[in-house]
Amino acid sequence: IGHHVITTVQMDFNEFKVSHSTQLNNIPERYWDALFEKFSHEEYDAGNYFSMMVDGNKWKIVVSNEEGLKMDNSRGIFLIDHAWTYQPHIARNQLKRIPGLASRMAMLMDLDGVPLVPEVQEESNMEEGVGGQSSVAPEAGKRLETEAPGGSCGTGMEKGKYADEPSDELVDKVYADEPSDELVDKVFAKMWEFGNAYTVSNSSLPVWYIMDELGSRIQHSDNPSVAMSVFFYIPLQMAFSLIWPLRDLDYEDEVTRMYYSVVGDSELAAVCHMLPWSREHSLSLNDPLWSQLDQFVVPAMTERCKEDLPSPDVVAQPPSGPISMVYTDLTLVKSFLTHPAFSLTSTEEKAEILWLCEHFKQFRSLRPNQFVNQYPCENVVTCKDLLVEVARRAGHSQMLPPWFPVSFNLLYELPHMVREFLTRKERNQDNVWIVKPWNLGRGMDIQITDNLTHIIRLAQTGPKIASKYITSPVLFDRPDAGGKVKFDVRYVVLVPSVAPLVLYSYNVFWLRFANRPFSLDNFTDYQKHFTVMNYLEGVELKQIHFNEFIPEFERQYPNHSWKSVENKIHQMLREVFQSACSRPPPAGIAPSPQSRAIYAADIMLEWTPQGDIQPVLLEVNYSPDCVRACKYHPDFFNHIFELFFLDPTRQSGNLPVTRLL
16 A cells, blocks of 8 residues: 555666656656656655645645746646555555554544644644644644645655654654544545545556645645646656646645546536535535436447447358357366267367357358357446446336336436435435446445445546445345345346347356345445455355255245245346347347357345345346356256257257246
């Protein structure tokens, strides 16, 4: 976390330009030489130009250099350190365990109960101002020639870089005690106003950071005086924020930046995006701006469907020989496809069946006797944002069906989500939401929160879906875990045809369990709120087979037979795929006589207000992880291939599937 121990790597100016070329494109070229020198010599000279001051009840940064700061000053670019770098799912633990971090963040954020200037007992050798602070807050407008303790947070705390360092007595007092849970909770709730995020090229996960006191106290303006950009300096493997003037600045001019660019957004969307920092102008439910709220925006599916659709005149020729050749890039298929009617080949040209993990796009390239395990435009169910639209179609009058949670595409529908949040708040309804990226799986970058600011900031880091969190899940009693835990079930759906729609469900289903008793708190506790444990090291992966689960479930819930629950699941799956196929491509799955596909539907069970059990669809996965399926049911792929590619007269007749449509 934070900044690493620095090991300087020598780099000349040309190497600097080449290795940072993409980032330098965002920075005026006149500053490149000075930026290289400041990085090379770790030159933090912002203190020569700027000071912090308190104006009324807020901080602000002003130009303290009497000569001002001119745009043509080639050295007028400055490094801002990052006080804390973190991933949200471990942020709470860091606040609790890293000495001084929570205290420093509380002061930086001016939390209630934490004075602007920490109170310390004055001693005869302490002066007011530089090197120490008085026990009362400074008068409005008085400059503070020091920052609060610390510079960057790693194994320890660096001290201030802009002016004189605070006294050791101050550091010791502020950082001595372990923070209380209350303080950690306050910081965690407030940090979304101060955090920013960036991504690096080898990762799709955003990295969050909070700038040091100077950077964090630069106020927002729609007409900012400085530009700011995050910059990852490769030799140090560290990120910094950079600021440079957008116009000539005079002595005592305020330094401001734009917190979030809302160019092109409607006025309502712009106001929603700025809510984290404009609480004095909070958006009420009777605000006239809501008149701008449009109907739900349908995602531009044409931009997302890049497949070459099959010819409408193609006539598929099912495999007729005794053995069909199969090409696959999946190790599990290579290992477990042992049916005598199929044989593996190492080349696609010889194959009659292509069973691929990689996304297949060229459907017109298939020979008439060649099949593939994908449908054109199947992303309408496998992409989380498009699945929301499919679910809405299955409902009535833009109302979602009972098997899908209230959900919003935050790229298009942030104002809709904000209105729903405010409405639920006014009605004193629970307001816990789960925010997921469109295009990531395995639980990555999924966050649970009841904090609207948190949701808005996540929406600003890339495409996200916000769904109402299931707060009344059906739980499973695990004595080994200390109580009742969340669980979900995975049903495998087999689709041999779209036109007409033919649908099967595999009779074996799979279960995933949380490892800690469920409660509506501590939303960053992964093992309490999530069930995907098979990608985490050192974490228990609870295994209960479906035939063991059913009698235990019925023992725990004697008024609810599993058969009745499964009937509801099957009906839900029918409605999902009927809706997905109800419109022509790209808004729906395209008919393709040469396509077959399996999908994994992840489902949770929820208690209704009437005490019934309602299945809720979480997501649909293409090319699902079948490790457990093959481990415990070695004929899994044999069954699938037999159903998809053999004439009924050649099928065994006892395949473990249930026809739904």
